[in-house]
Amino acid sequence: MVINAFGGPEQLVWGDLPMPEPGAGEVLVRVACAGVNPADWKTRVGKLSAYIDYHFPFVLGFDLSGIVEAVGKGLDALAPGDRVFGMSKQGQGRDGSYAEYCIADAAFLTPLPTGWSFAQAAALPVAGTTAYGGMVDVGDLQVGQSVLVNGGAGGVGSIAIQVAHALGARVAATCGPDNMSYVRGFGADHAIDYRAGDVAQAVRKWAPDGVDLVLDAVGLDSLLPSALDIVAPGGRYVEIATLISQASVEDVAHAAANGVSILSNMDAVMRLPQHLGGLAALCAAGGVKPPAIEIMPLAEAGEAHRRIEGQHVRGKIILEVASHDDW
Structure with a gap:
């Protein structure tokens, strides 16, 4: 075609x-x-x-x-x-x-x-390397951390949940009401219905001190205004560059002043082959389905x-x- x-x-x-x-x-x-x-x-x-x-x-x-x-x-x-x-x-x-x-x-x-x-x-390939690179490389995911995947039912989100779970993180994911069991099936410890109310409030109820990492697989600035409310000091908020909206210079500076890094998955684009290899290894080990x-x-x-x-x-x-x- x-x-x-x-x-x-x-x-x-x-x-x-x-x-x-x-x-x-x-x-x-x-x-x-x-x-x-x-x-x-x-x-x-x-x-x-x-x-x-x-x-x-x-x-x-x-x-x-x-x-x-x-x-x-x-x-x-x-x-x-x-x-x-x-x-x-x-x-x-x-x-x-x-x-x-x-x-x-x-x-x-x-x-x-x-x-x-x-x-x-x-x-x-694209969804998986985006998830893996955003989580492991740009997000610097560590064992025991808490993670929020915004848009857990999509191609990127469903793989990101599995990567985080396989590497020893606690995972929450936003999704629609019909996908709650779907995201749990991929290893999400907590599913948040984004249509049911305040997502930031639901995240804080699950992780009172804020999460260590957010991977935003939705874009459109859907959670960006709440970044400081949901990310713990020293944490990271990773956006996907191919989505419609991106953080402004003012957003990044304001977050940094409060100890939160707003980053793009494209910060690691030169390492895509390594991301593909890491993803393939997780698939081979059964950590990603x-x-x-x-x-x-x-x-x-x-x-x-x-x-x-x-x-x-x-x-x-x-x-x-x-x-x-x-x-």
Whole structure:
């Protein structure tokens, strides 16, 4: 699926492009599944044009899973036939994973976790590295700390809960009333219905001194005004940069004066390969299990974008790029 111009979901149409060839350090992946992320629709409408060198026709898609088809010269870490998941080079202006074949850097691919399907693994790369990097790297998560995941039922939130739980933290998560048992199933010690009342008050009831870490997987400044009310002095509030709103300079300075750090997950973007490796290790050890997924055919990519843009998807939407029952 390609876009030939910026615009709405209707811009996603079928297209034929030449077979890409991997260069040094690159891998050609035969794509089984592609995960759909908020960053995909933002790429489609041109919101990320400050970061991506677009060309048209352009193939969207960061997340992928599939089989290594070919490797670039001098690369021996992966071989044709390997089952992998990871990220495309869409962020560097290369065509993404909504296609039969996709180029990826070898550093951004890792073996499929044992027992995971291609569809389940395609839910991991962006959401998983965002959760892991926000928690472990930027958030400096420590054993025994208390954590709040804002938006626990989404793709990032459901993985963040598991990462925090697996690494020995106490975890609370916000969600809608229909997802209370869902987030508890991922290891949340406490579920907070954000529609039922004052979230900050509910957090303080659970952690009277404030939590050590907040990972805000909702954005829109939904909890930012309450940061000083819910984060303990010396704690951290981590925002996800691809969400709509970000803390102002005044917000950051005011929080810092009160001993609270407001940070972006992008502070650790150069360490994404390490985040992917750490996440894969947790998956292999059974500390992270797949979030809820809904599989849609690649032809329905436009509808998938409409739903992701509405922001109320439980888990992840996965596009099935190719039939892979016999892979």
